[in-house]
Amino acid sequence: MTPRVLFDTNVLVSASIAGGPPSRVLEAAIDRRIELVLADPVLGELERVLTVKLGFEPERVRELRTLLIDVASERVEAPDEAPEAITGDPDDDLILACAVHAKVQVVVSSDRRHLLPVGEHRGVRIASPQALLAELAGEGSQRDDPALSKEAEKLLRSAYEAFNARDIESAIATLHQEVDWPNGMEGGRVHGHQEVRDYWQRQFTSIDSRVDPKRIEPCPDGRIVVTVRQVVRDHAGKLLSDEAIEHHYLIADGLIKRMDIYKALRQG
Amino acid sequence: MSRLLSVSVPDELAAEAEALARVTGKTKSEVVRDALRRHVRHEHFADLQRYGRDRAEARGIGPEDVEGMIDELRMTNA
Numbered sequence: 161m162t163p164r165v166l167f168d169t170n171v172l173v174s175a176s177i178a179g180g181p182p183s184r185v186l187e188a189a190i191d192r193r194i195e196l197v198l199a200d201p202v203l204g205e206l207e208r209v210l211t212v213k214l215g216f217e218p219e220r221v222r223e224l225r226t227l228l229i230d231v232a233s234e235r236v237e238a239p240d241e242a243p244e245a246i247t248g249d250p251d252d253d254l255i256l257a258c259a260v261h262a263k264v265q266v267v268v269s270s271d272r273r274h275l276l277p278v279g280e281h282r283g284v285r286i287a288s289p290q291a292l293l294a295e296l297a298g299e300g301s302q303r304d305d306p307a308l309s310k311e312a313e314k315l316l317r318s319a320y321e322a323f324n325a326r327d328i329e330s331a332i333a334t335l336h337q338e339v340d341w342p343n344g345m346e347g348g349r350v351h352g353h354q355e356v357r358d359y360w361q362r363q364f365t366s367i368d369s370r371v372d373p374k375r376i377e378p379c380p381d382g383r384i385v386v387t388v389r390q391v392v393r394d395h396a397g398k399l400l401s402d403e404a405i406e407h408h409y410l411i412a413d414g415l416i417k418r419m420d421i422y423k424a425l426r427q428g
Numbered sequence: 429m430s431r432l433l434s435v436s437v438p439d440e441l442a443a444e445a446e447a448l449a450r451v452t453g454k455t456k457s458e459v460v461r462d463a464l465r466r467h468v469r470h471e472h473f474a475d476l477q478r479y480g481r482d483r484a485e486a487r488g489i490g491p492e493d494v495e496g497m498i499d500e501l502r503m504t505n506a
Contacts (some may be wrong), residue, residue: 170494177480178491190469208505213497216484222477231469251502271495348488421449421492 163295165189166231166259168198168252168269169205171289176210176224180408180420181289184381185268186231193296195233199258201251203235236262247274251263259284268292272423293381312384312411313376319416320373320388328360336415344421367400368393374404384409398411 166386174182189196243257252274259267269275322330375387388408392400410418449459
């Protein structure tokens, strides 16, 4: 049976600006592998984020809205009664209330602070895009998790080792010529060997970060997720941050083609 | 409203489409319509996403910033 899935705002915004799991989930809806349920409050928020924060032209916002409504199997309005306080964020409570009202099976969300920790509410499950994709990949076929190739794991481990040793050239050697890399320090992205090299040099002169891979797992969509512990200090040794982060990698031609940073779902 | 669209396809592809129609209990037209609709939507979405990526990059925004943007917007609306 095709699962009915209500999309949270963050998934639609992410899919509007980048590939990766949120985009794959929307593509699954276009392919009718899931039913897209659109809540009006989500649609409103999406339009505001695209317009106010990302500077989309009104015509493009309308185009995306029309496409989503076309793809959706159902649109739901906000229910009349006040939503239950469940998530700690009234806007997320409203989205959850829409999901309960529409009797969907799943809310797909990347919100690790409010929605995902709820897990399940009145028969509605909250799942991350990655988890939903894993379920879709497993359905029908008894396929195991995609195997993580030894080469990919070796490549990623050597990249972290070189990075931590400040051996920039060895780290660069693990990257594809046309690598697309997040600028975790200043925002935005950098492209190609030279831009990444410059970025790392800037980073090493301003902060001292150590990144240790704790878990390396393949994703059904072909990406590799590395959960890392990232400890950042200033050069005087003062601790600035110590947190678990997910690095999502796309590997092409045996080299790292793209990386995205997400806050880790699970600590450790 | 519908329009008749005539396109030529290789024999092999036509035979496969006919076989698929038989197996799924659809008409040939439905099979072609579904495939075309999916294709057009994927392309349209890909085009919008390219536009969105350019917009985001121009503002130095990445997927990791999405939650923060939504939080900020919610606060200004609260």
